[in-house]
Amino acid sequence: MSERRLARLRTPGVLAIDLGVPLHRVEYVLQSRPHIKPSARAGCLRLYDREAMALIRHELSAIDAWRARRTPGKGGGDD
DSSP: OOHHHHHTOBOHHHHHHHHTSOHHHHHHHHHHOTTOOOSEEETTEEEBOHHHHHHHHHHHHHHHHHHHHHSTTTTSSOO
């Protein structure tokens, strides 16, 4: 793998920073969505590419939308 490609890979912690969410939310998505797989490994570190970041962002949005529908008084559900 070239250095240029490796420079674009991110750890879950960096993904959390880039997405502006707490690390535990990114870790939850990665653990509960088996279709999101690391692009590479560096020792015990899992590294993810831009496609994985887009999938994580989508899953987080879906979780937030589900919560908004289920929570009365938050713009969705039965108020």
